[in-house]
Amino acid sequence: xxxxxxxxxxxxxxxxxxxxxxxxxxxxxxDRFEVSSAGTKPSIxxxxxxxxxxxxxxxxxxxxxxxxxxxxxxQLDYVITVCNNAKxxxxxxxxxxxxxxxxxxxxxxxxxxxxERRAAFRTVRDQIxxxxxxxLGEDKL
Numbered sequence: 001x002x003x004x005x006x007x008x009x010x011x012x013x014x015x016x017x018x019x020x021x022x023x024x025x026x027x028x029x030x031d032r033f034e035v036s037s038a039g040t041k042p043s044i045x046x047x048x049x050x051x052x053x054x055x056x057x058x059x060x061x062x063x064x065x066x067x068x069x070x071x072x073x074x075q076l077d078y079v080i081t082v083c084n085n086a087k088x089x090x091x092x093x094x095x096x097x098x099x100x101x102x103x104x105x106x107x108x109x110x111x112x113x114x115x116e117r118r119a120a121f122r123t124v125r126d127q128i129x130x131x132x133x134x135x136l137g138e139d140k141l
Contacts, residue, residue: 005077014039016049
């Protein structure tokens with residue numbers, strides 16, 4: 001039996017924000033948590049998210065977009081929503097699950113050149129990293 005806290009990070013598509021948050025929490029927390037991410041309407045892991053995480057040495061290229069339904073009935077310590085849409089359509093979890101909401105802008109919604117879009121992913125990536133560090137109680141920023 002593990003004493004690790006179980007964390008599920010939710011977004012709509014499970015394509016960028018929740019995937020980056022999962023990668024950061026795994027990297028920064030070591031073996032303190034069992035971390036997963038999912039979406040209310042799963043799609044694909046966006047190549048831009050994979051790319052900007054690779055820039056800082058975190059490989060999420062093997063992640064897959066999963067449905068929140070895969071986690072129904074599971075005991076979770078934390079459910080963290082990272083977009084407003086996921087918060088509004090989040091399924092009900094047991095009262096013992098601590099619900100948290102960290103709204104981040106959707107970098108995939110940014111219009112413009114490839115570099116402008118990549119810059120948006122970097123900005124959100126860095127915001128997520130900062131929030132993860134606060135969550136872990138060891139804000140090093």
